[in-house]
Amino acid sequence: MKQVYGVIGHPIAHSLSPAMHEAAFKECGIDGTYLAFEVKEEQVKQAIDGVRALGIKGLNVTIPHKVAVMEYLDEIDPVARQIGAVNTIVHKDNKLIGYNTDGQGYLQALLPVLPKALKDMRVLILGAGGAAKGVAVTMAMNGVKELVISNRTEKKANDLAEECSGLTNSSGLPISLAQARLTEFDLIINTTSIGMTPNVDQMPLSLEMIAKGVVVSDLIYTPSKTRWLKDAEARGAIIQNGLEMFVNQGALAFEKWTGQSAPRDVMSSKVKEKLGGLSC
Structure with missing residues (x-):
């Protein structure tokens, strides 16, 4: 049958x-x-x-x-x-x-592109919805050096950071402050739908201040390379989409x-x- x-x-x-x-x-x-x-x-x-x-x-x-x-x-x-x-x-x-399986699936995709161990990385996650929860908890469980959650609704970011606080050093951060602190992070992850087809001109955050060699990851895979990832690549970042x-x-x-x-x-x-x- x-x-x-x-x-x-x-x-x-x-x-x-x-x-x-x-x-x-x-x-x-x-x-x-x-x-x-x-x-x-x-x-x-x-x-x-x-x-x-x-x-x-x-x-x-x-x-x-x-x-x-x-x-x-x-x-x-x-x-x-x-x-x-x-x-x-x-x-x-x-x-x-x-x-x-979201978090573990993401981790399996991410590890091959990382330039150093997770335990040495400071991570910024954009978004605090269902996808962000899976990624954030998995990052925390695997002992990242620091985990920062940034979301348009600050309470959601703070709540998710609190959930991860028993696993690693974690905190919430307003979008405006995340923008100002971009140079501090080794890994920046977009878990929102901003930039997904058909709204391909949108970006979750400006990447003007990122350091060369930072990993920029987007859970979106339609388009395969969002405007955000194109901008990151042009600035010398290691990029990865969500496929x-x-x-x-x-x-x-x-x-x-x-x-x-x-x-x-x-x-x-x-x-x-x-x-x-x-x-x-």
Whole structure:
């Protein structure tokens, strides 16, 4: 019997997850299908009830449901609990177990481009939403030297910094002060949607003051190189977009669902194909 997996979100029609996971199933010889389910905010409980009733084997969760699904699950992994969001659900032994693979997926993509160890890096994260939580907690858990969260709503930045304070030296910072202190950071991460297609002329922050050799990372991958990343590259920064994070978080979910190693190369190639051959 074909195993069913999927992703819930709103909106969801743009999702590349179905193509990526279908390619992985085919490569691994798994008789599975992966579907995108449009679920509005008031329908989350019914959607999770449907996962139980229909025997759906696994689910990804994307914006805006990563927090809301948590109250309807039987168990939540400690890392997901610490992050405060779930992006992967495993249906096993009649239980729904929630995980978060965003942070680890991001870390796996980031480590190969870093010029020095995480423990020696001062990190600035722009944004304080669901994606920022996964990245921030993972950075903190891996012992960065300093973690600073900057967000347009200062309270959200301070709250996220407080959540990370037991793991590393962390603080919140207004956007205006972050702009003034850019030279202090070794790694600057944009977790917001600013600069994403179609608003490609927007930037989350000016990079006029960055030091050469700093790492500038953008979780956006459409376009593959945002205006922000182009500006960073022109100023001598090491740049990275969000495509490999997307692939890695999906691969980690695949491994939790199936118990098999994910074919990351196949998954990455399929996503790039769907994006029109754009590279990372």
